[in-house]
Amino acid sequence: MKKISVIIVVFLLIYNSNDFIKAQSIDKKYYEFLHKAKTSDLLYINGSVAFLINKSPLEIFSEYKNLYDSYKEVVPVELKIEFGTEIMPLNNTTYQVIWYLKDSILYLTDIKFYSISICDYKSVFSNNEQYKLMEKLTKVNIDKSMRPLSNDPYRHVNTIGMMPTNWLNDTLLIKRARESFEDIEKWLLSTPCDKLIFRNGKLVSMTTTDIY
């Protein structure tokens, strides 16, 4: 009886520490992108697949982080996010930009504020001032003929149009975001980053890298 108890205790100890051992055994190179990414923005490519981005396409505009500081409702929020599904909004980030790569053109499709419930957007921005301020910052108008993304009610609220990123001449690293409940280890080990090169907002090159 005593032996059985010992075996059960050992089994339980091993079972309970399984996740910990598994998590600790993954090489740190597979966390490199997550470690280095500097923006919580998300990119969608041709519809519903979300990607994490290493830096914001708005970085060229020095005041982009403070764009909505005059709104008292817009404040930083520390979030507990399910691993790999989004990048944590750090360094006083108050909003998340949703980008959409459609027909090789990168568009700004939505702006999500962490401290405001989606159903309260209209009371804070009664005349869609969030997009007007963004137009003022980038000096690019929203193209009302371009239909914004609408498949995720928690991320897609814009119904006006999309803003082409004419200013963008840069290289972005992206990594497919982990879907909720997707196996973490499998996602980490099998999702390398892609390198996207843009000229005037148009994608000119997309290659898979050995960066994870």
Add this chain to the structure above:
Amino acid sequence: MYFDYSGNFIGSYGDGNDIIIAPPEIVGKVITTMARAVGISGNVNVVYEGGNICAGASSSGDIYFNYNANIMAYNNYFDFLSVLHHENHHLMSMEDFGTSRSEFQALIYEMNQPSFQYTSDFYRNITLNEYNSYNPSGYNNPSGYNNPSGYN
């Protein structure tokens, strides 16, 4: 774990981890009761976000708990408790608010709580991997902080 309709803790029965709660208003009251027990004195608000968001703490000291969070599917009392420990650490270290150091320390704090071992496999896994994405340097986005890891 049992709570009444006002969110007051009534008691526990057996040795399981299950917590059964349903409508948002009850969730709000229960989470508020749990939050007070871990030392959170600010407002606790129930919000409706995508399932990948568990909870949040604002710089004004409020706590947000996502009614749609995927962790709700596991009905594990200790998952909720661990989230509250995490958010409480943010509130206790407002001088670091919004930095990667704050997030890393909050993860260590919640993982060091005795209750963490009783969280669901799902919750433990996402938290350990989140911690791993900071470890060994401790801090992401090293703006203004030392980054002694191999990452540059």
